[in-house]
Amino acid sequence: MISEGKKTLWNDYQKEIADDNYFYARSCIRQNFFPGAEKTFLKILKEELKKDVYDDPRHTTCTGIAYHSDVVSLETTMTVVARQFALMTERGYRNFVPSCITSFGIYTEIMELWEHHPEIEDKIRHLLFKATGREFKVPANLAHSSDIIYKYRNEIAGMSKFKLINKNTGAPLRVVEHIGCHYARMFPHKGIGGAEYPCVLSGLAETFGAEVIDYPERRACCGFGFRQYVIQANRGYSISCSKRKFESMAPYKPDLIITNCPGCPYFLDSWQYVISEMEGKTYGQKGQGIPVLTFEELSGLMMGYNPWDIGLQMHQIPVEPLLDKIGVEYQQDDKYCDAQGRTFGKPVIPEMIKIC
Amino acid sequence: MRALKKEVVIIGGGPAGLEAADSLNKLGHAVTILEKEERPGGKLSNWHKLFPDNVSADGILKQMIQKISGDIHLITNAKIRKISHEGKKYSVWFNEGQCIQAEAVLVAVGFDLFNASLKEEYGYGIYDNVITSAELESMFVNQKSLVTATGKTPGRVAFIHCVGSRDEKAGFRHCSSMCCVTGVKQAIEIKKRLPGTDVMMFYMDLRMHGRFYEDLYLEAQEKHHIQFIRGRLSESSENPDSSLLLKADDTLAGSPIKVRADMMVLLLGFVPTDFHKKMGEEFGVEIGSDGFFSPCDSHLDTNSAKTTGIFVAGACTGAKSLEYTLADARSASLKIHEFLLRSPSSNILN
Incomplete structure (x- = not known):
């Protein structure tokens, strides 16, 4: 692999990212999957980087999953998106930051569509006003939340307590990344590093000291793929997609998978458990699986946040082996306790995946 | 006069x-x-x-x-x-x-020849064993041995047709018309030099329009057992040993295929x-x-x-x-x- 070749390519895929004053749009599913990820993002931006971020409780789903599953029409999706923009406008913000990759793809696609077809934008303005009485401005800047973290990666690394380095050996941890299909596949120039060799996550991991591994099935879908999973009869496609990736990355012995899409960490995490139960096969070392973190969780962990405060106990694949390698101290007894110290119940111990 | x-x-x-x-x-x-x-x-x-x-x-x-x-x-x-x-x-x-x-x-x-690095998914300039048809020709001219980046004789070489030709995404709709026959000529040359090396051609359709070009195509199949797969490469990636994983559709067999190759040659279009x-x-x-x-x-x-x-x-x-x-x-x-x-x-x- 010629790393210089990638760096040359990356020069063509840099994008403008606003410095401050962000209107944040949450994912409709992340709260259920890994609820600490978005909270961690907001904490880093507000408390560490001292940025102005508005988290509006009135906003809704962007309809992305329904749109890509052909459940709602594009017109409906555009009107819902227009409402999100109206909320941003009403609050006096111009920089829109979605948490979800699919939302980022939806917003990008619609803004691009409106740019080329202003008559469609006019129609949606009319529909939104008729339905809600709201008006909106198109965002001056659209960036995914991973773009923001990437932009401030050096500042975050500067404030971090840990590095992605094995504390026992001093060797960089081996990381594989998965950016999610909707981040840059549709519009490569809207993603940092483009679609084929993206650097939004690999750049972040390297800033934390990791060695990023490129593996043959890196570009393949995580297995979510909406129709592959949402339609129950298709779930075999979903798990086979994920399995193909695990088989491909396993020879490189990765210590960690990092992702920036709501579905990707969930499927790359949970299907490891399912494959272990179905076939008795585990990936990663010592039968413990390969831990999967979102970029916000990783950033929070590096900054020294308590792993249980940022929701790492919600992962199917245990993160403790990773914490041990990095040197993060944690209280095992607190793993399944809420903020008030009350136990919320321990999951059943899996048969195949080794917990610790 | x-x-x-x-x-x-x-x-x-x-x-x-x-x-x-x-x-x-x-x-x-x-x-x-x-x-x-x-x-x-x-x-x-x-x-x-x-x-x-x-x-x-x-x-x-x-x-x-x-x-x-x-x-x-x-x-x-x-x-x-x-x-x-x-x-x-x-x-x-x-x-x-x-x-x-x-x-x-x-x-x-x-x-000029198409800048192969623009077909990012093929990995030219990033993967160790991806070369262009011009570079291969230069090896022939300079009598250099055809070896992989690690100095080994390739067990399999894959040629990719239409790199920068008939490709709207790359910005060139036209057929460069000379790449098909160039690829067949180069594939035969490899087989002559390295008879034990498998050679595969991934093509959309072969445009062998010149006089005796079809004869060359037939020779490639019958005499040199070069394999022609009708299907465009969707992407390549690098295996742990620096060989390449190629993904394509075999449109004659009607199925997607994955192929491992030790070296990939991109047949560059004229621009x-x-x-x-x-x-x-x-x-x-x-x-x-x-x-x-x-x-x-x-x-x-x-x-x-x-x-x-x-x-x-x-x-x-x-x-x-x-x-x-x-x-x-x-x-x-x-x-x-x-x-x-x-x-x-x-x-x-x-």
């Missing part, structure tokens, strides 16, 4: 420029060739053997260069700056303030040069939708530009084989000769 004391400037010292210079010289004209490189020959300088009959490219080029004598003046390292026009005279400016005047200008700047983009308008030569020069009439006058006194020849008007390039150059020479004969200032010597 009647001769003219006329000056013609030829921009480009590749096969078209050299052949036109020889023809014009034989017709009695004084010719100056302005070549941007250190040596004349263009892309032919980096060519091993010519399809379909395996004639030495170097031998052909040497014969062409030997004809540069008498009233043919060759200036190398000449970077064209601008052209100006006054009366019947054209002034071609090059390098730092140097100028040559002529009564006719032949543009024979040829073509317009920087000269087309920068100087075409200044020279008064129309540019077609494919970016190449367009003559004033695509059937009856394929060598005259829309501006009087400016002519075009060779692959600068679209991809051509050497055979057609040379014929086109001779055609352009006659057209220039006719133009100069009609010129009121002609000084015809008997």
Whole structure:
């Protein structure tokens, strides 16, 4: 692999990212999957980087999953998106930051569509006003939340307590990344590093000291793929997609998978458990699986946040082996306790995946 | 024979420029060739053997260069700056303030090869064992062994057709027409040098339109057992041992396939040069939708530009084989000769 070749390519895929004053749009599913990820993002931006971020409780789903599953029409999706923009406008913000990759793809696609077809934008303005009485401005800047973290990666690394380095050996941890299909596949120039060799996550991991591994099935879908999973009869496609990736990355012995899409960490995490139960096969070392973190969780962990405060106990694949390698101290007894110290119940111990 | 004391400037010292210079010289004209490189020959300088009959490219080029004598003046390292026009005279400016005047200008700047790194999913410049057809040809020319980045003889080589051709995403819709036969020629050459190496060709459809090209295609299959897979490569990636994982659709078998290859050769399309983009308008030569020069009439006058006194020849008007390039150059020479004969200032010597 010629790393210089990638760096040359990356020069063509840099994008403008606003410095401050962000209107944040949450994912409709992340709260259920890994609820600490978005909270961690907001904490880093507000408390560490001292940025102005508005988290509006009135906003809704962007309809992305329904749109890509052909459940709602594009017109409906555009009107819902227009409402999100109206909320941003009403609050006096111009920089829109979605948490979800699919939302980022939806917003990008619609803004691009409106740019080329202003008559469609006019129609949606009319529909939104008729339905809600709201008006909106198109965002001056659209960036995914991973773009923001990437932009401030050096500042975050500067404030971090840990590095992605094995504390026992001093060797960089081996990381594989998965950016999610909707981040840059549709519009490569809207993603940092483009679609084929993206650097939004690999750049972040390297800033934390990791060695990023490129593996043959890196570009393949995580297995979510909406129709592959949402339609129950298709779930075999979903798990086979994920399995193909695990088989491909396993020879490189990765210590960690990092992702920036709501579905990707969930499927790359949970299907490891399912494959272990179905076939008795585990990936990663010592039968413990390969831990999967979102970029916000990783950033929070590096900054020294308590792993249980940022929701790492919600992962199917245990993160403790990773914490041990990095040197993060944690209280095992607190793993399944809420903020008030009350136990919320321990999951059943899996048969195949080794917990610790 | 009647001769003219006329000056013609030829921009480009590749096969078209050299052949036109020889023809014009034989017709009695004084010719100056302005070549941007250190040596004349263009892309032919980096060519091993010519399809379909395996004639030495170097031998052909040497014969062409030997004809540069008498009233043919060759200036190398000449970077064209601008052209100006006054009366019947054209002034071609090059390098730092140097100028040559002529009564006719032949543009024979040829073509460039597609920048393979733009097909990012193929990994050229990123994966260790991805090379271009031009680099492979250069290995043949320089008698270099075909080995992988780790110095091993490749067990399997995959050729990818239409890299930068017939590809809207890459910005080039046109067929480069010469890559298919180039690929087949190169695949056969590999089999001759490395009989134990498997060679696969991933193609959309094979456009073997020249005389005896089909024979070469048949030879590749029957004699050398080269495997032809009808399907475009969707992406490649690198395996832990630096070999490549290729994903494509086999459209004849009707299924997606994954293939491991030790080396991948990208058959590059012909694309317009920087000269087309920068100087075409200044020279008064129309540019077609494919970016190449367009003559004033695509059937009856394929060598005259829309501006009087400016002519075009060779692959600068679209991809051509050497055979057609040379014929086109001779055609352009006659057209220039006719133009100069009609010129009121002609000084015809008997």
